[in-house]
Amino acid sequence: MSTEFHNLQELRHSVSVATKVFIQRDYSQGTTCRFQTKFPSELDSRIERTLLEDTVKTLNSYYAEAEKMGGQSYMEGCLACATAYLIFLCMETRYEKMLKKISGYIQEQNEKIYAPRGLLLTDPIERGMRVIEVSVFEDRGSSGSSHSSSVSSGGISQR
Amino acid sequence: MLQLGVAEPMRECEYSQISTRSSTPMETPYKKRTPKKRKWQAFPGRNKFYCNGRIMMARQTGVFYLTLVLILITSGLFFTFDCPFLSVQLTPAIPVIGGVLFVFVLGTLFRTSFSDPGVLPRATPDEAADLERQIDVANGSSSGYRPPPRTKEVVINGQTVKLKYCFTCKIFRPPRASHCSLCDNCVERFDHHCPWVGNCVGKRNYRFFYMFILSLSFLTIFIFAFVITHVILRSHRQGFLNALKDTPASVLEVVVCFFSVWSIVGLSGFHTYLISSNQTTNEDIKGSWSSKRGKDNYNPYSHGNIFTNCCAALCGPLPPSLIDRRGFVQSDTPQPTPPTNGITMYGSTQSQSHMAAATPLMQSEPVILTDEASLPGRTSLGGPCSGALPLGGQPTPPTSTPNLSCDNGMLPTRNDHSEAHHHFLTPEEAPSPPGMLPCGSPLGHSHTIQGFYNPASQDSLHEDSVRGLVKLSSV
Numbered sequence: 001m002s003t004e005f006h007n008l009q010e011l012r013h014s015v016s017v018a019t020k021v022f023i024q025r026d027y028s029q030g031t032t033c034r035f036q037t038k039f040p041s042e043l044d045s046r047i048e049r050t051l052l053e054d055t056v057k058t059l060n061s062y063y064a065e066a067e068k069m070g071g072q073s074y075m076e077g078c079l080a081c082a083t084a085y086l087i088f089l090c091m092e093t094r095y096e097k098m099l100k101k102i103s104g105y106i107q108e109q110n111e112k113i114y115a116p117r118g119l120l121l122t123d124p125i126e127r128g129m130r131v132i133e134v135s136v137f138e139d140r141g142s143s144g145s146s147h148s149s150s151v152s153s154g155g156i157s158q159r
Numbered sequence: 160m161l162q163l164g165v166a167e168p169m170r171e172c173e174y175s176q177i178s179t180r181s182s183t184p185m186e187t188p189y190k191k192r193t194p195k196k197r198k199w200q201a202f203p204g205r206n207k208f209y210c211n212g213r214i215m216m217a218r219q220t221g222v223f224y225l226t227l228v229l230i231l232i233t234s235g236l237f238f239t240f241d242c243p244f245l246s247v248q249l250t251p252a253i254p255v256i257g258g259v260l261f262v263f264v265l266g267t268l269f270r271t272s273f274s275d276p277g278v279l280p281r282a283t284p285d286e287a288a289d290l291e292r293q294i295d296v297a298n299g300s301s302s303g304y305r306p307p308p309r310t311k312e313v314v315i316n317g318q319t320v321k322l323k324y325c326f327t328c329k330i331f332r333p334p335r336a337s338h339c340s341l342c343d344n345c346v347e348r349f350d351h352h353c354p355w356v357g358n359c360v361g362k363r364n365y366r367f368f369y370m371f372i373l374s375l376s377f378l379t380i381f382i383f384a385f386v387i388t389h390v391i392l393r394s395h396r397q398g399f400l401n402a403l404k405d406t407p408a409s410v411l412e413v414v415v416c417f418f419s420v421w422s423i424v425g426l427s428g429f430h431t432y433l434i435s436s437n438q439t440t441n442e443d444i445k446g447s448w449s450s451k452r453g454k455d456n457y458n459p460y461s462h463g464n465i466f467t468n469c470c471a472a473l474c475g476p477l478p479p480s481l482i483d484r485r486g487f488v489q490s491d492t493p494q495p496t497p498p499t500n501g502i503t504m505y506g507s508t509q510s511q512s513h514m515a516a517a518t519p520l521m522q523s524e525p526v527i528l529t530d531e532a533s534l535p536g537r538t539s540l541g542g543p544c545s546g547a548l549p550l551g552g553q554p555t556p557p558t559s560t561p562n563l564s565c566d567n568g569m570l571p572t573r574n575d576h577s578e579a580h581h582h583f584l585t586p587e588e589a590p591s592p593p594g595m596l597p598c599g600s601p602l603g604h605s606h607t608i609q610g611f612y613n614p615a616s617q618d619s620l621h622e623d624s625v626r627g628l629v630k631l632s633s634v
Contacts, residue, residue, distance in 0.1 A: 020289065028315060076476075
């Protein structure tokens with residue numbers, strides 16, 4: 001899995017980024033983390049509407065779960081307060097666990113859906129949770145990645 | 160405070176575990192000589208970092224030390240002089256409870272002061288360009304002058320909220336976020352900048368701040384009450400004056416506690432009200448959700464009842480820091496845009512015309528500084544004044560580096576124009592007291608200096624600036 005992602009990173013060097021499309025935050029429900037599900041018109045030719053919308057909706061649901069204020073989060077908060085927040089030295093917060101899950105999901109989506117179409121989603125956490133950055137790649141001919149001996153190098157080819 | 164070592168020693172780049180958040184190793188061999196910089200060293204805001212990025216505070220920390228000293232001295236005197244008597248005469252639970260309160264107060268104070276309040280990282284150049292494009296399309300013009308303040312309207316739970324565009328960070332601020340002028344950062348759910356804790360109070364450290372003032376109120380009242388009890392008990396035996404002679408420290412404690420109680424208890428009460436109505440100090444002062452503004456004006460963020468609001472503020476999930484202080488700076492990832500209000504920021508008057516004229520010449524120089532390997536001799540300069548920091552690729556006038564005053568002795572190749580540079584004060588230098596100047600600060604700090612990536616490259620740029628100024632003078 002990690003070697004495949006490594007290929008995606010090298011992909012950045014070997015092909016040029018034609019443009020970046022940003023999916024902005026949706027603040028209509030307050031300050032909780034949500035992204036707009038409106039499909040950006042620039043991607044019309046690159047990917048099916050439903051695929052991107054599904055990805056964004058799934059991400060929104062993950063973020064909602066991370067920020068959900070329910071019994072578990074209250075207990076975690078109270079326990080943390082009782083231990084003078086030292087417990088976070090050994091334990092991860094629920095939010096951090098969800099963020100890891102989200103990273104894994106984005107990675108998986110990139111490999112399965114977006115990279116084959118010459119797109120790359122950037123994890124919103126790397127952009128300060130402001131946008132989902134979609135990098136649109138232009139294939140520079142046959143100068144594809146040839147650095148590593150990964151099996152999946154063929155899978156990144158442009159359709 | 161902790162005196163820390165200099166920037167990390169140079170080491171061989173190694174293949175780190177690849178994950179979406181951490182950096183990828185630098186692949187090209189010539190970069191192996193360059194020590195990896197951590198993101199806190201490249202942070203564009205006006206913050207100070209300690210412990211290699213683990214601790215983050217505002218620039219002015221003098222008042223924080225005062226707070227710490229007051230708490231330590233008063234509590235110290237209490238435990239030394241009053242507790243022995245009280246634990247014998249009344250109950251040993253008194254020092255125990257006092258001790259617990261004291262530890263809690265210090266813990267929450269440190270947590271408030273040292274953590275990231277919820278700073279929003281600045282926009283990457285791509286994001287900023289995309290936003291500019293959208294705004295130009297909306298405005299229908301792309302003129303060079305600074306356009307009127309840009310706002311976006313959003314309807315949140317039935318209330319129309321205006322999102323303002325931050326020219327420094329180049330983002331549309333999320334609702335409830337605000338730009339702190341002291342720290343030069345946009346902070347999420349910005350409450351206020353508290354000099355007593357030496358940091359902003361925002362989304363991520365508001366609960367610690369509240370716990371701090373609440374526990375400090377209890378501690379102050381506790382100490383006040385028991386010192387008075389102590390003096391009264393002693394007075395019963397020896398008379399009032401003799402009692403005071405026996406415990407002179409008690410007088411000091413009573414005085415400190417008396418004056419603190421009013422402000423701290425008042426502040427706790429105020430913040431309890433803010434938490435229960437889910438407002439920030441900022442919003443309350445502006446009266447954003449006050450019913451005086453209109454019949455239909457209500458707080459769209461409130462959960463409806465006091466209990467839920469309190470739970471949400473104090474026990475809700477704690478979002479992680481967005482700025483990743485200890486991550487490594489990637490050479491290929493876009494760096495956040497440096498503040499472009501650069502020219503207007505420099506307050507000194509006589510230099511402004513020079514710099515304004517010099518910069519067009521400066522900006523024609525391509526800045527390839529980031530690729531220069533830092534020479535070992537030069538990196539040692541970073542020791543006492545680790546001031547030179549990367550700030551994206553944008554060249555800035557050489558006069559903007561406030562660490563000139565300390566570098567002067569160390570860079571023998573500096574030309575005469577460095578003397579002239581002393582006159583140019585940046586706003587970071589001007590308001591701060593002498594003790595706060597970069598040279599005076601402990602090692603390992605990063606300062607928000609709009610400087611160069613590498614002190615070694617300053618020489619070449621100084622030559623250019625000389626050329627530039629010579630051209631000016633010839634006009």
